[in-house]
Amino acid sequence: MNNILLIPSTLWRKAHAYSQKLWVRVLAMGFLSILSLGLTQLVELFVPEPIMSRVSGEAADRLLDIISSAMLSVTIFSMTVMVSVYRSSASQWTPRVHRLIMRDSRTQKTLAAFIGTYVYALVAIILREMGVFGDDHALVLFWLTVAVLAFVVWSLVRWMLHLQTFGSLLHTTRQVEGITKERFQERLRTPCLGANPLTGDVPEDAQPIKADQSGYIQHIYPEGLNAVAERYDVLLYLPREIGSFVFLHEPLGWLVGDVKDEDRDEFLSLVRGHINVSDLRDYDQDPRFGLVVMGEIASKALSPGINDPGTAIDVITRVGRILSSYSSHDTRRDSHDDGETDSGEEGKGPKLDRLWVPPLSPDDLLDDGFGALLRDGAHLFEVQHRLQATLSGLMRHPDERLQSAAFDFAELALRRALEAMEFEPDRTRLLASVSERLHRSVTQS
Structure with a gap:
């Protein structure tokens, strides 16, 4: 064991x-x-x-x-x-x-x-x-x-x-940006933690592996989980991302295959031992948490007691710089449901072929980094102007998934800003600064 x-x-x-x-x-x-x-x-x-x-x-x-x-x-x-x-x-x-x-x-x-x-x-x-x-x-x-x-x-x-x-604020934001960018690049270099991408639903015949405690999924050791799956000749599906909260007795993962009754306790112990559940989120393996923290810094700066839009603008720029390196393209060969790969395709197959992990979602990443600003900075023209400019840059990103997510988020942010701004010239200036496609989508619906 x-x-x-x-x-x-x-x-x-x-x-x-x-x-x-x-x-x-x-x-x-x-x-x-x-x-x-x-x-x-x-x-x-x-x-x-x-x-x-x-x-x-x-x-x-x-x-x-x-x-x-x-x-x-x-x-x-x-x-x-x-x-x-x-x-x-x-x-x-x-x-x-x-x-x-x-x-x-x-x-x-x-x-x-x-x-x-x-x-x-x-x-x-x-x-x-x-x-x-x-x-x-x-x-x-x-x-x-x-x-x-x-x-x-x-x-x-x-x-x-x-x-x-x-x-200081500058040192702190640089620290958060540095660790977030480092973890983000690590996930991009190893898509889905080296496992197969879980882009659909878990198979219907999968059996739940229930959590033995409530908390945030803090760390996952994918190599060990794949070794466990190889030992027991099963497949493991982990639909919950690192940083998500799981309650006691909720599914921590899913098992496809049969494990003998006499080996089941040992199997469950090994799986749970390779998935750390804690009361707090951690920056390791969790780039989304870094984006959330940066969003909280910007949101705190916009509070009435501080009233510092410049910090929010700085955070928007830093988050945009991190997300600009996003890529949903997996250079590994696509895997079938049975774990096999197409020999005719280029690149390498997933190293951990018995494990399925969901890829990073651009919609979640944008919501983590800009979600708080969407609410707390909706009435400030300078904040929304920088946010729209950053999202406009992401809409020109080579990755199509990020392009689509950035446009949807920009539309949502623009609609909310137009309702929150009371000064008509500010609304006019903000509408004039966005792309024609986004302007048309907001004004014609």
């Missing part, structure tokens, strides 16, 4: 998720600090005795005292700044952006460096008091401590430069 949970692709995904946690980086730096002190004992064996005695133990003690006292203060200060930025960002922009800022790699690396250096100094002082590093064998310890000090200074400079923009 467990060998499926230990396949390399699944382990890599889980290791990547853990590497983004602060405590993992702190533990790694602490272990590296202790390891470096242990290696000094080996290096000392290759240093000639006359050279070893050139540096006294007191010189190393002074440097270690400086590090131990300074790093504690710097770490406390950095933690205070970090918590303040987390809270202000959650209240100013959106609570959903708080968890992304918590995963800021520069902040995590800096805090891990400070705490790791503090651990290094404490352990070195303890070893000095125990006589492990004698006064006549402190050369390697001294120069290692000098290197640690240089590393601390470099980390402090990076941290001060990072604090100039950390938590």
Whole structure:
């Protein structure tokens, strides 16, 4: 059973998720600090005795005292700044952006460096008091401590430069755009998570695989699920997208095939073990969540207390830039319902041929990124003008599905804006800025 949970692709995904946690980086730096002190004992064996005695133990003690006292203060200060930025960002922009800022790699690396250096100094002082590093064998310890000090200074400079923009609106929107674009490109490079595209209904003879808890589908490990399907000689259909909410005992997926009664509990456990359900959505594997967060930032900026249409316009541009790379064209060969492929077609077939996953829908993507603006910015000409200009660009996109979705969304946005705007010249200007086709569709119906 467990060998499926230990396949390399699944382990890599889980290791990547853990590497983004602060405590993992702190533990790694602490272990590296202790390891470096242990290696000094080996290096000392290759240093000639006359050279070893050139540096006294007191010189190393002074440097270690400086590090131990300074790093504690710097770490406390950095933690205070970090918590303040987390809270202000959650209240100013959106609570959903708080968890992304918590995963800021520069902040995590800096805090891990400070705490790791503090651990290094404490352990070195303890070893000095125990006589492990004698006064006549402190050369390697001294120069290692000098290197640690240089590393601390470099980390402090990076941290001060990072604090100039950390938590600001520009930095936050860039972070959300960056992670969303990265996950979006990842999904485009691996359509349907590497599985077959589920574009129709689930087969009628499919059996439901019910969820054992309520929550959002946070992660899916498709390679492991395909391995499970191969082991039991069945097909798996996952109509629910990553980020969708599933209730207890609702279908988490669908099974086509027969699983023996004595193997059913193990099979269900394996399937549920490869589909993480949690109380929160996550940015990993879920580009739609990033678009939702960007829409929330724009919506919050349009609230009466903030009244910042410029931020909404900036978000519209960023969302349009992300969606401009959309493509529904699958370079892999189309698969039949039985998992086989046409040998005469070009390209590669789906790597995970026993798994079916729905592709990204352009209608959902547009609604995620612009849905909140459609409601909260309907009465503002400058916001709707930029929105229509961005949608007009997407309507010229090479992908036909995105073209159609952008036109439908632009028509909906225009109709709502014309009803929300009270000033007639604004309505006239907005109508004049859209394409003739869209103008005709709205005014003639």
